[in-house]
Amino acid sequence: MNYQIELRHFIYFLAVAEELHYRKAAEKLFISQPGLSTQIKQMEEILGTQLFVRDKKKVQLTPAGAYLKKEVEFILNHLDQTKKQVKLIGSGQMGEVRIGFLGSAMQSVVPDLLLQLKEKFPGVHTTLEELSNRSQINAILADRLDLGFVRLARVPKGLEVKSVFEDTFSLVLPAGHVLDERDFKHIGQVANEDFILFSQDYSPMYYDTVLSICEDSGFVPNVSHKSVHAQTIFKLVENKLGIAIVPTTLQHGFQMKVKFIEMKNIKQRAVLSMVWKSDNRNPALQNCMDLLLKL
Amino acid sequence: MNYQIELRHFIYFLAVAEELHYRKAAEKLFISQPGLSTQIKQMEEILGTQLFVRDKKKVQLTPAGAYLKKEVEFILNHLDQTKKQVKLIGSGQMGEVRIGFLGSAMQSVVPDLLLQLKEKFPGVHTTLEELSNRSQINAILADRLDLGFVRLARVPKGLEVKSVFEDTFSLVLPAGHVLDERDFKHIGQVANEDFILFSQDYSPMYYDTVLSICEDSGFVPNVSHKSVHAQTIFKLVENKLGIAIVPTTLQHGFQMKVKFIEMKNIKQRAVLSMVWKSDNRNPALQNCMDLLLKL
DNA sequence: TCTATTTGATAATTCATACTTATTGATTAT
DNA sequence: ATAATCAATAAGTATGAATTATCAAATAGA
Incomplete structure (x- = not known):
């Protein structure tokens, strides 16, 4: 009667909470x-509280079960990480630092940072995962990730942010487009074109910023396509399905028949930020942050 | 061999890590x-790592054991806290009580109620949303809302209702209107005026009641405007586009050049009711209702 | 050098309980 | 009506956490 x-x-609880079906959950658990x-x-x-409603x-x-689910996810993730760390230390x-990043961060700061980290802490192993802004935030909160590289104006409570790179925006045009770097004055010149942008879900801040760039030139862009992959966006531009506005450093690393026109004279910048949990317990991350915050 | x-x-580990002595730790653990x-x-x-050195x-x-000790302390503390929270929520x-209300309820009972709730259950968080009668009923049925404040004669099966406040009706006239509180005898005196009422959709019961008030004085009102906002209704009256009949407490909270004449001598009342789902599973609502039903 | 005492690790055994199979009762779908 | 599907219950099994008994190694005191 007096169990622990x-x-x-x-x-077991997590399996049932995920499946919401005892038989299926049991199968999953073998x-x-x-x-x-x-x-x-x-x-x-034991908990003295009902966790599930099983009615007909x-x-x-x-509500108590829903709360517990979140906590259990956190605890189990944290435990996994702890086990790994113990093994590594042993x-x-x-140790290990689990890093998430937006695709567009791979062109600028992240590789640099990884090199520096390897040099200073050769023992620290890093894992990398390309994720959306939202996924990174969720993963950090659930302790599935230690450090994220995002483009966000705000982050939830309990997380810390630091801007690490400010990039100009560039207009992306098909190689044969009539508009040239010399002729370019302002974005209003292409107001009538179709625009291809990163999805709003993928990066709300990017989306808002692009809209504000257009607004400053007095027009609302006609958005014909949205994608989460720079590769796709460039491909669409290459095939003359529209033009794009992206952070300038994105031009590196792709072989495409497109031309970039950097818009230095506008005030908007693509800000890349680091995010991490204030109370992250990963000792390897502590070292990592000590290094990074000095840069 | 393949344990978890x-x-x-x-x-057990923590006891040994604290005592650094197996026999003493065992005693402590009984x-x-x-x-x-x-x-x-x-x-x-299981961990594939030595945690203690037992030599002579x-x-x-x-080192791995020292790291694990810190983490185990954290995990066990967090777990304790989680258990407590689960119990509290359970x-x-x-927890959270999601409350919907008609705009006209904000002048009378709802603020009182919220204060009492905060006092008795400081841990219970409330969310408030102004909604029409119908929207509240739908939201409650769909479990998007826990509690509603409506003006309805009947509610669908599966919902419970309790009247919480009975308000008299008041006649609303432009500030300069010839009819005065002293001269007022019955609503028939303004039978020829245009009437501005809350939309029938917004509150069928209100609409029916107002019609019955007029009927009792032997006329059918000429309804020139309908609105869902008290603000709008008062504004229209102020501008002499008609007169209105509203629950008396609505006069509080608005700065308008209109005069209210309370009709105490008629039998009709504006009844405000609470509605909730009989089998609502939210424990915070249970407490909330226990409190409210005593008032 | 010999005990006496203390330490944690083994060995053999017991016992609690997590798990299994078999079944039921309730509900839904055909 | 019949079959199918769900979670809960009942009874029995077997895994493994606990026990007691013992050991081997180390220290300390004579």
Whole structure:
């Protein structure tokens, strides 16, 4: 009667919370459904709180269950990371920093940073993952990621941000476009063209900034396509399906039949920021931040 | 051979890490020393890392063990906190109650109620949304809302209603109108004026009631304008585009050049009711209702 | 050098309980 | 109506965490 919560409970709970279906969850866990039922029930008894509502053909989380789900996700992620760190420290290496980045960050600062990190802390292993702004924020909050490179004006409470690179914007035109660098005065000259932009979901800040650039020239762009890949955007421009506005450094690393016209005379900049959790417990990240904040 | 780490391991580990002495740690844990030894050993096997150095008469933490100790402390603390929170949310002392209300409820009961709620359950967070009767009912049925303040005679099955406030009706006239409070006897005196009422969609009950008030005086009102905003109605009256009949408490909170004549002698009342779902699972709402139903 | 004492690790055994299979009762779909 | 699907319950099994008993190694005191 006087049991203790165990990690097993959490893993089972998470499976049910995700599937909202006992049999499916049990299959995923490779255990029998009755076993799962009793374990969840026991868990509810230990916590003294109902976690699921099972009424007639459907399983749902209670408010307490929904809260617990978030916490359990965090705890299990943190535990995984801790296990890795323990192994690394135990084997004499220093640790791991899990880094997320927007595709557009790979052209400018991130490679530099990785080189510096490798030099100063050869023992620190880094993992890299290309993710959207939103995914990075969520991953950092859930402790699946230590450090993110995003383009965001604001971040949730509990996270710290530091701007690391300010880039001008460039107009991207098909190679044979009539407008040339010499003739270019302002963006209003291409107001009638179709625009190809990064999706608003992918980077709201980028989207807003581009709109504000156009607004400053007195027009609302006609957005014909949206994409999350620079590659795709350039390809579309190359095929004359529209023109684009992107951070200037994005021109490096792609072989495309497009021309870039840097817009130095406008005030808007593409700001790339680092984000991390104020209370991140990864000792390798501490070292990493000490280095990075000095740059 | 293929075990999993469990919280038990962490608790045992922490005891040993604190005591640096197996027998003493075992005593503290109320288990036998050999049991503790095997569990720690198993833990080291699972993690693939040595956590303690036991050489000749003394037990000490390895670097990996020292790191793990810090993390285990954090995890166990966080877990304790989470358990407490889950209990609080489960018992309704903490959580969120999503409240909808008709604009006209903001003048009378809702603010009072919120104050009382904050006082008794400081942990319960409330969200407020101004919605029409119909929108509130739909939102409650769809579980997007926990509690609504409506003016309705009937509600769909599965919902509960309780009248919370009965307001008299007032006649709203332009400031310079010939009819005065002293001269006023019955609504028939203004039978020939244009009437400005809340839309029938917005509150069918209000609309019906106003019609019945007029009917009792033997006339059918000429409705020239309809609106969903009290603000608009008063503005129209101010500009002599008609007169209105509204719940009396609506006169508070607006700065308008209109005069109110309260009609105490008629039987009709503007009834404000609470609505909620009988089988709402939100524990915070349960507490909220316990409080409210006592008033 | 010999005990006596203390340490953590083994060995053998016991016992709690997480898990299994079999079944039920309730609900929905055909 | 019949079949199918769901979670809960019941009874039995087996895994492994605990126990007791013991050991080997180290220290300290005579």
